Amino acid sequence: MRSELELIEYLQKKEVEDTYIDEVIHRLKLEGLLDDAAFSEALVRTRIQTSAKGSQLIKKELVEKGIKNSLIEETLKQFTFEIQYEKVEKLARKKLNSSTKKSYRQQVDALKQTLLQKGFTFDVISEVVNNIEIDRDENDEYNAIVFQGEKLVSKYQKKESEFALKQKVKAGLYQKGFPADLINRFIDEYLNQAY
Structure with a gap:
């Protein structure tokens, strides 16, 4: 199935004269073989069932295929x-x-x-x-903080004093989104043992 714009572009690419293009489009519409409403309904239904695209990407795709905005809004209503x-x-x-x-x-x-x-x-x-409730326990988060924290320690260890190292690691972990209690636990268990 093609939209009207796609069919026009296809015929122009095949170097069909404009008068014949208009005639073909008119005839296909009369026969019910060219219908942008049915095309957009089918495309939206297919995208809903088979892809992980959201409504904005589907809308963009319909615009690129030459479907009118009013028709796009109407067909996207099925994507509740x-x-x-x-x-x-x-x-x-x-x-x-x-x-x-x-x-x-x-x-x-x-x-x-x-x-x-x-x-x-x-x-x-x-x-x-x-x-959403995620099956992520504190152990997973702690393993992640150890991984990120060790990277920060190795980055700053030779350049900074003990206090500055702790501050840089704390700041880096905080910027990465780890909670303060977990950061302090990492500092206590990892850095305080090293010094």
């Missing part, structure tokens, strides 16, 4: 908030439950960015992030 919520929740669980060496906050920020790039609206993303 609930459907988007389910898709975002599934993607969020998959991404956040994977093992990582980043803080939970960094993971959430990266998730939000990924979902925005996939075309989901900020409203849906915020709702999911606020409601």
Whole structure:
């Protein structure tokens, strides 16, 4: 299936004269073989069922195919908030439950960015992030802070005094989104043993 614009561009590419193009388009519309409404309905339905694209990316795709804005708004109504919520929740669980060496906050920020790039609206993303419960225990977060903290220690160890090293490591870990109590635990267990 093609949109009217796609068909016109195809015929122009094949060097068909404009008068014939108009005639072909008119005839196909009369026969019911060229219908932008049916095309956009089918495209949106297919994208909902088979892709991880959000409404904004689907809207962009429809605009590129020459579909009118009023028709786009109408067909995107089938991509309800609930459907988007389910898709975002599934993607969020998959991404956040994977093992990582980043803080939970960094993971959430990266998730939000990924979902925005996939075309989901900020409203849906915020709702999911606020409601989702992640199977991440403190041990996972501590392993991540040890990984990041050791990198910071090796970076500053030879350049800084003990006090300055602790301050730089604390600041670096805080910037990476780790909670203060976990940072202090890392400093106590890791750096205080070393000095």
